[in-house]
Amino acid sequence: MQRLIYTLKQDQVDLDLIMVIRTVLASCKEIAFRVGQGALGDVLGSTLDENIQGETQKKLDVIANQLIKNMLLTESNVAAIASEEEDDIVAGNANGKYIIAFDPLDGSSNIDINGQIGTIFTIFPAVEGLAQDDPRQFQQKGRNQLAAGYVLYGPSTMLMLTTGKGTRCFTLDKTHGGFLLTDEQVSVPAETQEFSINMANARFWYEPTSRYIDDLLLGETGVRKKRFNMRWNAAMVGDIHRVLSRGGIFMYPSDNRDPNKPAKLRLLYEAYPMAMLVENAGGRASNGTADILDLELETLHQRVPVIMGSSKEVEISTSYYT
Ligand SMILES: O=P(O)(O)OC[C@H]1O[C@](O)(COP(=O)(O)O)[C@@H](O)[C@@H]1O
Ligand SMILES: [Mg+2]
Numbered sequence: 001m002q003r004l005i006y007t008l009k010q011d012q013v014d015l016d017l018i019m020v021i022r023t024v025l026a027s028c029k030e031i032a033f034r035v036g037q038g039a040l041g042d043v044l045g046s047t048l049d050e051n052i053q054g055e056t057q058k059k060l061d062v063i064a065n066q067l068i069k070n071m072l073l074t075e076s077n078v079a080a081i082a083s084e085e086e087d088d089i090v091a092g093n094a095n096g097k098y099i100i101a102f103d104p105l106d107g108s109s110n111i112d113i114n115g116q117i118g119t120i121f122t123i124f125p126a127v128e129g130l131a132q133d134d135p136r137q138f139q140q141k142g143r144n145q146l147a148a149g150y151v152l153y154g155p156s157t158m159l160m161l162t163t164g165k166g167t168r169c170f171t172l173d174k175t176h177g178g179f180l181l182t183d184e185q186v187s188v189p190a191e192t193q194e195f196s197i198n199m200a201n202a203r204f205w206y207e208p209t210s211r212y213i214d215d216l217l218l219g220e221t222g223v224r225k226k227r228f229n230m231r232w233n234a235a236m237v238g239d240i241h242r243v244l245s246r247g248g249i250f251m252y253p254s255d256n257r258d259p260n261k262p263a264k265l266r267l268l269y270e271a272y273p274m275a276m277l278v279e280n281a282g283g284r285a286s287n288g289t290a291d292i293l294d295l296e297l298e299t300l301h302q303r304v305p306v307i308m309g310s311s312k313e314v315e316i317s318t319s320y321y322t
């Protein structure tokens with residue numbers, strides 16, 4: 001089986017970018033080891049701190065953030081980093097070619113129940129003429145991403161990666177420590193009978209979301225004339241992995257639960273990278289009215305409604321919002 005480095009070279013990825021991707025993955029391997037140790041490695045439970053978004057930080061959120069941040073800041077080609085767990089941009093090397101954003105630990109509520117969790121990352125070109133920690137560095141369209149991926153810490157540790165030439169899946173060979181290519185071209189079927197949404201929020205949804213989900217629930221007796229099944233992992237990384245593996249539609253729509261948080265997922269380090277992975281696998285990713293990759297980030301921790309997965313189902317779903 002092919003090692004990651006050969007796949008990236010075959011895809012003619014810039015050598016400097018390969019170095020940065022490998023550094024991100026070196027920290028993910030360390031996180032995978034710590035996750036595997038669980039209670040024995042003292043990584044479970046919460047800290048007494050909150051992040052900028054008012055969420056209590058789990059120990060593993062903090063450990064994963066420190067690991068990735070510290071490793072990336074040793075890279076001369078990293079101009080700046082942004083993280084779910086950092087209030088502001090962290091400056092790197094003024095001459096660095098790349099800026100990197102990451103969700104160090106996605107699915108934090110699954111940590112203590114030995115459920116699916118992961119790390120999501122995205123790499124953009126640094127903007128010339130701006131200081132490396134200028135907040136405008138990350139104000140780019142999703143289409144500018146040079147690479148996007150996640151590492152899923154499940155029964156196996158898997159890497160889903162795109163550099164724009166398809167979405168490729170790798171599995172960590174824990175005996176030798178390398179990511180090996182296990183699916184060269186991930187492909188999301190255009191149609192599906194599986195949806196993924198947190199139904200507990202149903203009473204807070206806006207009318208188009210309720211109408212669409214009602215039609216799915218009616219199954220073969222409603223306008224859709226087919227039965228749908230539902231899955232919810234409480235970790236975007238696990239839900240998107242299922243969608244990339246066998247199709248489906250994943251939604252976290254905006255709702256009226258909390259006026260300060262009209263949507264839950266973050267554009268920069270959750271929606272952008274997942275949208276690039278899904279599009280490169282033949283799927284679609286929308287906020288209801290526009291493709292997520294066409295949106296331009298305004299603030300670092302900006303939130304966005306998300307509808308992504310099987311292309312025909314995303315089209316049907318978004319037609320309810322127009
Ligand atoms: O609490 P809910 O509604 O199940 O939300 C689950 C969603 O929140 C998230 O866990 C947010 O990510 P973090 O764990 O990185 O904060 C997503 O991965 C997931 O889709
Ligand atoms: Mg997350």
Ligand SMILES: [Mg+2]
Pocket residue numbers: 061084103104105106107108
């Ligand atoms: Mg997180």
